Amino acid sequence: MTFTPPPTRTAVGDAFAQAGMLLSFTASTVAALGRTVARRRLAWRDVLEQTWFLASVTTFPSLLVTVPLGVVVALNVGSMAGQLGAEGYGGAVVAFVVVAQASPLICALMISGVGGSAVCADLGARTIREEVDAMEVMGIPALERFVVPRLIAAVVVTTLLACLVMAVGIGASYGFQTLVLGDSPGAFLSSLTEFSRVEDFVIAEIKAAAFGVIAALVACFKGLTAKGGPSGVGDAVNEAVVLAFILVFVANTVLTELYAAIVPARGAY
Numbered sequence: 126m127t128f129t130p131p132p133t134r135t136a137v138g139d140a141f142a143q144a145g146m147l148l149s150f151t152a153s154t155v156a157a158l159g160r161t162v163a164r165r166r167l168a169w170r171d172v173l174e175q176t177w178f179l180a181s182v183t184t185f186p187s188l189l190v191t192v193p194l195g196v197v198v199a200l201n202v203g204s205m206a207g208q209l210g211a212e213g214y215g216g217a218v219v220a221f222v223v224v225a226q227a228s229p230l231i232c233a234l235m236i237s238g239v240g241g242s243a244v245c246a247d248l249g250a251r252t253i254r255e256e257v258d259a260m261e262v263m264g265i266p267a268l269e270r271f272v273v274p275r276l277i278a279a280v281v282v283t284t285l286l287a288c289l290v291m292a293v294g295i296g297a298s299y300g301f302q303t304l305v306l307g308d309s310p311g312a313f314l315s316s317l318t319e320f321s322r323v324e325d326f327v328i329a330e331i332k333a334a335a336f337g338v339i340a341a342l343v344a345c346f347k348g349l350t351a352k353g354g355p356s357g358v359g360d361a362v363n364e365a366v367v368l369a370f371i372l373v374f375v376a377n378t379v380l381t382e383l384y385a386a387i388v389p390a391r392g393a394y
Contacts, residue, residue, distance in 0.1 A: 248348025
């Protein structure tokens with residue numbers, strides 16, 4: 126299946142054309158996923174290879190971002206709580222910031238900026254070398270062969286990585302507040318468990334999965350529509366990263382507002 130953008134003369138027209146093509150690409154990918162699962166011809170080897178690849182390139186950078194974030198959250202929370210005389214509520218703020226907000230966003234930025242750029246570059250190189258067209262001619266659908274395994278791998282990696290980021294972020298905040306700031310470990314853990322909810326963990330995993338889907342779809346779409354030689358592949362990678370970031374923040378806002386509307390805040394029962 127070939128996605129060729131129509132010729133446009135304005136930036137607005139090109140943006141609308143790209144948006145329409147991305148929606149069509151998403152619908153085609155969902156249909157291809159359904160056909161692949163129904164006919165039991167999912168390329169499990171490719172899924173495992175892509176999962177390992179995305180995990181290997183995103184895990185370490187995610188931890189490098191999470192540890193300083195946990196320290197910054199603990200430092201600011203500890204300073205503000207000390208001024209207000211509420212030192213024992215640091216765990217509650219950490220539970221809200223790290224679990225519900227920071228962990229899925231960190232995973233989204235890593236899967237879009239690190240993993241997505243690599244996926245886009247790989248598919249873009251295959252596209253300009255006409256490997257994708259050759260496979261289509263031989264009767265091998267590009268969506269089932271390239272996009273579906275990468276989509277599944279992105280969802281698996283982001284959901285698992287979100288759990289790791291939560292654990293490391295909470296651990297970094299706990300260690301800094303108790304060892305450096307001298308707060309009570311019992312008070313931190315008590316407020317953490319009191320204000321943490323299963324619903325917060327579930328929405329964080331849902332966000333991570335949604336962000337993984339967005340990053341994978343945008344990266345694959347831009348890679349398969351790349352043109353203009355090596356410079357075109359580079360432009361496609363840059364566009365994929367920027368577009369994925371924008372869509373991720375929009376999706377995060379929508380999911381956060383829906384969660385607030387569906388699940389009442391603690392104390393509002």
